[in-house]
Amino acid sequence: MGACKEAVYNTVERDLKKVYRAEEGWRLERCAGVGDAPAYMLVQRRPGKMERILVSVRIASTVGAAEFGRVRAMAARSAEQGMPVSKAVLVVPQNIAAPADTGSVELFYLNSYAVRNGAVIWSRSNLWTSEGKPVLEKA
Numbered sequence: 001m002g003a004c005k006e007a008v009y010n011t012v013e014r015d016l017k018k019v020y021r022a023e024e025g026w027r028l029e030r031c032a033g034v035g036d037a038p039a040y041m042l043v044q045r046r047p048g049k050m051e052r053i054l055v056s057v058r059i060a061s062t063v064g065a066a067e068f069g070r071v072r073a074m075a076a077r078s079a080e081q082g083m084p085v086s087k088a089v090l091v092v093p094q095n096i097a098a099p100a101d102t103g104s105v106e107l108f109y110l111n112s113y114a115v116r117n118g119a120v121i122w123s124r125s126n127l128w129t130s131e132g133k134p135v136l137e138k139a
Contacts, residue, residue: 009039011112012057012091016042019108020053038074039091054078054085055108061115062097063090068105075104093120 013028020026020042029041040055056071067090075088088105092098093113113122 008059008113009057011110012039015110015112016040016055016091016108020044038071038078041085042089052078052083052085054088055091056088057091059093059113059120060096061093061118061120063092063099065099065101068099068102071105072103 009030013030016028017026020028025044025046027043027045029043031038031041038054039057042053042055044051054071054075056074058067071088071090075085078085089108090102090105091108091110093115094109094111095115096107096109097115098107113120115121
């Protein structure tokens, strides 16, 4: 894995761990991420119950319906292999162009990546205009 790709995945792991905390029993497992395999699997074990969340990563300025279909297919394949997932998550930059109907796939927005003028920008310094205003306003 190249240095740039590794930096993206470090950011993804950091942001996921902030939401799915180890103190609450979540464990982030890195998958092969090759071909149609998910990048990560979030696992939470409780007595008599195990919850899995499939996580795929797409760093691009737009995400089409085909990408959401691919993530749903990964979730279905996981269920066929005896590892059902409670939900599927697609990690994307902020302000991404995505279809209105994402189906059963939830979007997870990275804090340090955004889309501006059709290009993906990164780092906190790039998320500010020259006038000192944030590129993206938090809702």
